[in-house]
Amino acid sequence: MTPRHQRIVFWCLVVAILAMTAVLIGERQRGRERTAALGDQIPLDAPTATTTTVTMDFANDADGSISAGEREIALPEDTNSRARALIDHLIAQYAQPGSAHPLQPGAAVSEVFLLPLPVVGYADSNVKAALHPDRQTTVLVAPADDALKPRSPGGQLAVVDLRSSFADQHPSGVEVESLTLLSIIGTLHANLPQIEQVRFLVDGAPRETLAGHADLMRTYPARDTTTIPSSADGSTP
Numbered sequence: 001m002t003p004r005h006q007r008i009v010f011w012c013l014v015v016a017i018l019a020m021t022a023v024l025i026g027e028r029q030r031g032r033e034r035t036a037a038l039g040d041q042i043p044l045d046a047p048t049a050t051t052t053t054v055t056m057d058f059a060n061d062a063d064g065s066i067s068a069g070e071r072e073i074a075l076p077e078d079t080n081s082r083a084r085a086l087i088d089h090l091i092a093q094y095a096q097p098g099s100a101h102p103l104q105p106g107a108a109v110s111e112v113f114l115l116p117l118p119v120v121g122y123a124d125s126n127v128k129a130a131l132h133p134d135r136q137t138t139v140l141v142a143p144a145d146d147a148l149k150p151r152s153p154g155g156q157l158a159v160v161d162l163r164s165s166f167a168d169q170h171p172s173g174v175e176v177e178s179l180t181l182l183s184i185i186g187t188l189h190a191n192l193p194q195i196e197q198v199r200f201l202v203d204g205a206p207r208e209t210l211a212g213h214a215d216l217m218r219t220y221p222a223r224d225t226t227t228i229p230s231s232a233d234g235s236t237p
Helices: 004-041 079-094 126-131 164-168 174-191
Strands: 051-060 065-074 109-116 121-124 138-141 156-162 195-202
Touching: 051 079, 051 174, 065 079, 065 174, 079 109, 079 156, 079 174, 156 164, 174 195
Parallel strands: 156 195
Antiparallel strands: 051 065, 109 156, 121 138
């Protein structure tokens, strides 16, 4: 028969091994979560891209202004990806300690789509529908609003698809929300001048406001937003 003290030592060792295993599993999971969070907070530069000097329009909550600043970052070759990378880097700057326009860290943009202007829609064709009642037919229709027509050849509409996690945790207020939109619009305009209009979605769908105030249902003109305070009513960045 095994002595009592040996049985006690054996079970103590078993308990210690199980506890150590649980600790190691927990640390491994926390390490994965920290790595994933870091990946969301810091935009990754394209590995094959060369470093480029870009102009970013930075918001300042103290006086409601926008000022331009240069940064050296690597951008991908694809234009859609370049637009997204610009916004990712801009928002990452706002998440840094001491930011003049502090925002929560984390990925802000799902995708940016650049569409050629003018934007055209589709409408049902009654004639074709009569000939083929079993088919849903459409025809091109001209844009009804001059806002979606290009000012110059090659003009584009940028559709910025924000993440709901970014919008949901964005500070609420007329000025702070408008400043965020202004800085995004100005940064896109400064680096991709072919962008003439900007629309915002949240998780791929229209949303009335960013965080209760700044209008996300309208199309904004891409323009230089530096030194322009946000409007009092939030209707116009």
